[in-house]
Amino acid sequence: MKRNEKGFTLIELLVVIAIIGILAAIAIPQFAEYRARGFDARAKSDLRNVAGAEEAYFADQEVYLDCTNAGCADLPGIASLSDGVTLQMTAAATAFTGTSTHPKGTGVTCNWDSANGGLTGCS
Numbered sequence: 001m002k003r004n005e006k007g008f009t010l011i012e013l014l015v016v017i018a019i020i021g022i023l024a025a026i027a028i029p030q031f032a033e034y035r036a037r038g039f040d041a042r043a044k045s046d047l048r049n050v051a052g053a054e055e056a057y058f059a060d061q062e063v064y065l066d067c068t069n070a071g072c073a074d075l076p077g078i079a080s081l082s083d084g085v086t087l088q089m090t091a092a093a094t095a096f097t098g099t100s101t102h103p104k105g106t107g108v109t110c111n112w113d114s115a116n117g118g119l120t121g122c123s
Helices: 010-061 069-074
Strands: 086-091 096-101 110-113 118-122
Touching: 010 086, 010 096, 010 110, 010 118, 069 086
Parallel strands: none
Antiparallel strands: 086 096, 096 110, 110 118
16 A cells, blocks of 8 residues: 655755755854854944044144043044944054054054055054
């Protein structure tokens, strides 16, 4: 007596589960890396925005402003920084430098030096 049964065998189900596991093992680390680079991009973007605001402030006040994190909101056009970004701007008489980083990023610190052309890189 042959029954007309429909469905998947145990072996077929185990093969599918193994394939899904292998794909997940490849995709999850890649996703984490993409996410970390996104946090680095936030820090870099905030540094560029604050550097532009420093130049606007200098055009009005003829002096650069030292600021750290939320204190940079005093600059024109800066309402707030991205969540988690650590930013430090150091002013001199005719130039300024700045650094930014994000703790959930890849561990790089982005640097800005207005006397040397702006963004000097992230390392």
